[in-house]
Amino acid sequence: LTEEKIDEFRENFLALHAYDQARFYMKVGPDIRRTMYHFLSPEEMAEIFEALELDDEEVQGFIKEMDPTYAANMLSYMYTDDVVDVLNELDKADRDQFLKLMDEETAEEVTELLGYEKHTAGSLMTTEYVSVQENSTVRSAMNVLRREAPDAETIYYIFVVDENHRLTGVLSLRDLIVADEDALIRDIMNNRVVYAKVTDDQEKIAQIFKDYNFLAFPVVDDNLVLQGIITVDDIIDVIDEEASDDYSKLAGISDIDDIDAGPFKAARQRLPWLVMLLFLGMLTATLMGQFESTLEKVALLAVFIPLISGTSGNSGTQALAVVVRGIATGEIDEKSKLKMIFREMGTGLITGLACGLIVVLVVFLWKHSMMIGLLVGTAIFCSIFVATLAGSFIPLLIHKLGIDPAVASGPFITTLNDITSILIYLGLATLLLGQL
Amino acid sequence: LTEEKIDEFRENFLALHAYDQARFYMKVGPDIRRTMYHFLSPEEMAEIFEALELDDEEVQGFIKEMDPTYAANMLSYMYTDDVVDVLNELDKADRDQFLKLMDEETAEEVTELLGYEKHTAGSLMTTEYVSVQENSTVRSAMNVLRREAPDAETIYYIFVVDENHRLTGVLSLRDLIVADEDALIRDIMNNRVVYAKVTDDQEKIAQIFKDYNFLAFPVVDDNLVLQGIITVDDIIDVIDEEASDDYSKLAGISDIDDIDAGPFKAARQRLPWLVMLLFLGMLTATLMGQFESTLEKVALLAVFIPLISGTSGNSGTQALAVVVRGIATGEIDEKSKLKMIFREMGTGLITGLACGLIVVLVVFLWKHSMMIGLLVGTAIFCSIFVATLAGSFIPLLIHKLGIDPAVASGPFITTLNDITSILIYLGLATLLLGQL
Numbered sequence A, B: 001l002t003e004e005k006i007d008e009f010r011e012n013f014l015a016l017h018a019y020d021q022a023r024f025y026m027k028v029g030p031d032i033r034r035t036m037y038h039f040l041s042p043e044e045m046a047e048i049f050e051a052l053e054l055d056d057e058e059v060q061g062f063i064k065e066m067d068p069t070y071a072a073n074m075l076s077y078m079y080t081d082d083v084v085d086v087l088n089e090l091d092k093a094d095r096d097q098f099l100k101l102m103d104e105e106t107a108e109e110v111t112e113l114l115g116y117e118k119h120t121a122g123s124l125m126t127t128e129y130v131s132v133q134e135n136s137t138v139r140s141a142m143n144v145l146r147r148e149a150p151d152a153e154t155i156y157y158i159f160v161v162d163e164n165h166r167l168t169g170v171l172s173l174r175d176l177i178v179a180d181e182d183a184l185i186r187d188i189m190n191n192r193v194v195y196a197k198v199t200d201d202q203e204k205i206a207q208i209f210k211d212y213n214f215l216a217f218p219v220v221d222d223n224l225v226l227q228g229i230i231t232v233d234d235i236i237d238v239i240d241e242e243a244s245d246d247y248s249k250l251a252g253i254s255d256i257d258d259i260d261a262g263p264f265k266a267a268r269q270r271l272p273w274l275v276m277l278l279f280l281g282m283l284t285a286t287l288m289g290q291f292e293s294t295l296e297k298v299a300l301l302a303v304f305i306p307l308i309s310g311t312s313g314n315s316g317t318q319a320l321a322v323v324v325r326g327i328a329t330g331e332i333d334e335k336s337k338l339k340m341i342f343r344e345m346g347t348g349l350i351t352g353l354a355c356g357l358i359v360v361l362v363v364f365l366w367k368h369s370m371m372i373g374l375l376v377g378t379a380i381f382c383s384i385f386v387a388t389l390a391g392s393f394i395p396l397l398i399h400k401l402g403i404d405p406a407v408a409s410g411p412f413i414t415t416l417n418d419i420t421s422i423l424i425y426l427g428l429a430t431l432l433l434g435q436l
Helices: A003-014 A019-025 A029-038 A042-051 A059-064 A068-077 A079-088 A093-102 A106-116 A138-148 A173-176 A202-212 A231-249 A265-291 A293-299 A304-329 A334-367 A370-401 A410-431 B004-016 B018-027 B029-039 B042-051 B058-065 B069-076 B080-088 B092-101 B105-112 B138-148 B172-180 B200-213 B230-253 B265-290 B292-297 B303-329 B334-367 B370-400 B410-431
Strands: A131-133 A158-163 A167-170 A216-220 A226-231 B129-133 B157-160 B167-172 B216-220 B226-233
Touching: A003 A019, A003 A029, A003 A304, A003 B105, A003 B370, A019 A042, A029 A059, A029 A079, A042 A068, A042 A079, A059 A079, A059 A138, A059 A265, A068 A079, A068 A106, A079 A106, A093 B334, A106 B129, A131 A138, A138 B058, A138 B172, A158 A173, A158 A226, A158 B334, A173 A293, A173 B138, A202 A216, A202 A226, A202 A231, A202 B230, A226 A231, A231 A304, A231 A410, A231 B200, A231 B334, A265 A293, A265 A410, A265 B200, A265 B303, A265 B334, A293 A410, A293 B303, A304 A334, A304 A370, A304 A410, A304 B230, A304 B265, A304 B410, A334 A370, A334 B265, A370 A410, A370 B129, B004 B018, B004 B029, B018 B042, B029 B058, B029 B370, B058 B092, B058 B216, B069 B080, B080 B105, B092 B105, B105 B129, B138 B172, B157 B226, B167 B172, B167 B216, B200 B230, B216 B303, B226 B230, B230 B303, B230 B410, B265 B292, B265 B410, B292 B410, B303 B334, B303 B370, B303 B410, B334 B370
Parallel strands: A131 A158, B129 B157
Antiparallel strands: A158 A167, A216 A226, B157 B167, B216 B226
């Protein structure tokens, strides 16, 4: 990229979709990026930034490469929800500097948005929406729309407000287009409008989008005054993030998204879980130590330990996964919790019985000892029952206490079930020792 | 609901959002549903059906409650992609009967859509889109739009075609609204249009929606002839489904969505995995049987088995989760696969070393035996390294073979790692037996 090529670059580059521009921007080195700041206006750069994954550490580096005035200008052209994402990646001093350099009105709106807690509707919403008064006509609403179209994040929903800017209805552009030009907005709007409060959790918002198939969604304060809107593209990111979060918890890992991290960073993300579970595993070893004399007498017993603890771990994880997802999707609510526990008790009994019988049979055929077969089979039956119950009961209990049930991660439940299954097995074995 | 209340019911019910109507419809019994078929027109019922989760067995029951002509009429009013979902739940005879009773044009379109394989763009798309010729004016395009608005699934994108119905561009309603009425579509359209082929996998489509933030997206055949569109609400369901699928595989469970299933159904879903893993666990027991004499000599060895196999299981699952999600989101591609394996080797070394050292120290302090400490520590180090490598290498290999990497489920990898970690541990112990 040289000075003479500026026109050629602009022509080819600006014809690309913003996402492809963003990919190019991410791939090139800092030198070419600096030339790009020179070749492209802050407004053009704003479109690239809106196509980036903004909740990423790299963004901080990009912003610092730019001239502060250029960066502040770019931020002024971006949708306020995206500006919030960028500023959240910077430290406080930089954030304040940019807010001072930015266009005053935008800076004020952004400051307000920055005040909302993470993962709430307030922190997700943007203030660039189209609103009309309920007593205006379709014609005047269309004019508002044309005027605001270049700046609004979506023009496909028009939000209707009263003189105090309280939300009273909603209208799709589709309704507006097929309506008579002289009709009053009040008469054609939908007044059963679904909305969220600024403090609502993002998981709740995502569920509403999934249920109602909205493209955008209004957010109000306690007095029903319209504060902003949330658009479906932001919600797709939330759905992805929540699913990824449940998934990582099931795998016992803090942050799954960072594919590019080096081995040290990856190890740092995984070690806290591993070490915590290691100490829990030591507890298992300590408890097993109590049975050392039993194990000394019948060494064959040890051979079945991984089978029993593995099976109990598997059934516990299955129950855990069903319950955690059920809570996350809202399918398990207060009323169905008790039903769920009874269901899991039944499931534990059935799967335990089936696996127990298989084991009795196989061990008998293999070791020709009915005693060992019955012991291992009974241990499997009991362990599966207890593990299934623990896998469903613990996340429900944690949820009841107001904590995200996904913290009862897969490996945690598995290690817990290791302990109970081994206690059951070696306890039974010790009781039966005379018979073995 | 009695005959006299028909007007009152219609007034209250039709004021509800379709999703809330659908919730009511799902909650009431078959008697009230039959009255609803009487009170509501097929067109009104179609809106309720579009708000239901259509890929569900219950749908079959609902359809069978209706008079076949009423049901066929209702299907004719629905978007073709939703009709496909409903018909896919019916058996062939019923499907053919409804296709005969349906409006001929819709039936033809639906038959074509039914021919596409599941999880492809073809099976997701709808044929109710708005298209205009590239040589028409903005004014005439707006007229097409007004005419088609009541039937189209989205009017926010207008797809531009040539005389052979080949896709040549795309235009948002926003572009159209701010354009001069006499402008030619050809001159204002975006001709760098992103599209999918009918045979493309739904996961690829979901990724495009996430990257580009589209609300709708055209699907073409091999000759670039426009066949249909996919809308963002359907993609949200796909994203949810894919995430749920990865999640269930990690937990070793076939179908996680069915929260309402009774204990027998739940057990049937979980048993195939449990039993398969049980037999894999028997293999572990058989292999351990080879070390029975070692275990007989030093019973203390058995005490550390759950600790070692548990830790190796945990680190394997962590690596697996990172790689499976990385492949699913497209962040790991052909080029970065090798890099990924080296990264995981490094991560395995670091986490293995850290956990190994902790164990040496703790076991030494607890059992006052440097020998046992070194043995268990070395086994933990080797197991973590092998488990991390297996957890990343196996899904990458499976993916290379063209199979969904999620089939390398969590419990499968864990059981495999049980085997290797125990072999490592007891193998080392047998070698060192003279020293113990």
